[in-house]
Amino acid sequence: MRGTVWAVANQLGVVASTPDGLLSALLSGAPRTVRLATAHKDPGAIAELASLLKGFGHLRVVVEPPAEEPEDRRPPDLADPEAVCTADPVRVTSAYEAAADDHGGLRTAWLRAGQSLIRDQGPARRALVLLAALPSEADPEVRRALARLSEGAPWVLEWSRPCPVAALAVVAGALVVADPSGGVGALDEDAPRPSTAARIKAVAAPDDDTWLLLDERGRLHRHGGAQTPLTKAVAATLESHPGTALAAAADTVLVGDRMGSVHAFGFDGLHQAALHSGRVTALSAAVAPSLTVHSGGSDGVVHAWSPGSDAHRPPVTERPYPVVAVHTSPTPAGSLLAVAWADGLVRLHLPGARRALPFRPGPAVRAVAVTPDGALCVGTGETLVCLRPR
Structure with a gap:
């Protein structure tokens, strides 16, 4: 059954490993057609999934005839990695x-x-x-x-570890990890420190000592450091106008909203830009050499924007799936940009290259981060992996 569910999920651009997970992903969108074709060769599994999907009335299910089976149906040696x-x-x-x-x-x-x-x-x-x-x-x-x-x-795996991830950030060169239970800490810490956020959606650091957390209700929490007039003003704003994404850099705190706008709160005032159709789902900011913000939205588009500038730029990249995470970082090789979409694809955009390196971990991607030495970290609900381009 899992193979059938995965094939349908890939066909429709969602991530799911069970029939219930597939239904949840599909019912949150518009009515659509699901084709159960030859992606799986178990007729019983196809019939079972088709019956389940048809029962909700939200989907049009088309079952296509199977392709010819290969003569050799023996399973491979499951203990042999090459096989x-x-x-x-x-x-x-x-x-x-x-x-x-x-x-x-x-x-x-x-x-x-x-x-x-x-x-x-x-x-x-x-x-x-x-x-x-x-x-x-x-x-x-x-x-x-x-x-x-x-x-x-195209990648070398540097390391992989069991680590449920809700959000990632890079602070003073160190990787900061927030977990789904509200714990947050540097990767090399023995245990994450509990925060006041029930469910963390994003982590940002206006300075090395202060970490800002955005919870699932769009409210701002401070983790360490001292309260400043800037963070106090942002927190007060989000109490009445919840945020959907968060980033910080160069004495600026950036917040996305459900209407597609990005708001830059700084000591020189407030700058805003309407960048997306639908909610802003991810933000990243870096000073290289001036402040540049990358935003991702439910429209599948990634934009670059400089607060205070009205210059219109074409999208950096776009795909027909919601963006779930973005992160950019200056490295010795130039500025790198990582983007993850809701269908499970992560791309690392290299400086001066027209292509981007892809990686699909399998489970839904929760967060991405580019380290200062040019490695890519990808967090899911189960694992955190670190890859380096060859």
Whole structure:
């Protein structure tokens, strides 16, 4: 069943691993057509999912006839990393669902990252995704084998760790992680410190000692540091006009709203720009050399904006899925921009390059961050991974 759900989710640009998760993602949008085609070769699973989806009346479900089955239907060796990276991914999914053994961590990794793995891609990229999703107790031989297989991928995996992530930020060169329970702390701390925010949506730092948190209700919380007239004014504003995204840099606090506007609060006053159609979903700001803000919206567009400037710029990038996270950072190689969308895709835009490096971890992406030395950190509800372009 999981393979069918992942295939439909990929078709419709959402992230889901269960029928209930798929329904939740689809019912939050406009009525649409769902095609259950040949993405999975289990007729029973297709019929079960079709019946479930039709029962809600919100979706038009079309079941197309299956394609011809290959003659060889034997499952691959589930303990062999190379075999599972080169075999039919839908068949591998079915075999791992039925397996009892974890096969050195391969089963756990596959079922965690399967929505990415069932996409059409080469063995090296599949090995990289599996390597990033391996549990910490995975067999070292499996880890080494996947590292060898992933050498043809555009990324090197620096590290991966179990770490539920709600938001990320980089403060004084250190990665700051907020978790779904409201804890926040630097990555190298023994344990996150509890905050006053029930559910954190964003973390920003106007200075090294003060971390600002935006909760799911759009209210501002201060974590450490001292209250300033600026942060007090922003917090008061958000009490009556909740924010949807948050960033800070160069004595400026930036807030997005549900109408598509970005507001820059600074000591020189308030600057505003209507940048998106629909809510602002992500913000990042950097001083390189002047203050530049990158905003992402539910319209799938990423814009660059300089507070105080009325100059119109074309979108930096756009796709037909809501943006869930953006982060930009100056590095020795130039300014890098990371963007994540609701369909699970992350792209790192390199300076001077017309292309961007893609990565799909499998689970829904919650946050991204670019470190000062040019690495990309990707946080999901289960893991935090760090990748470096080759």
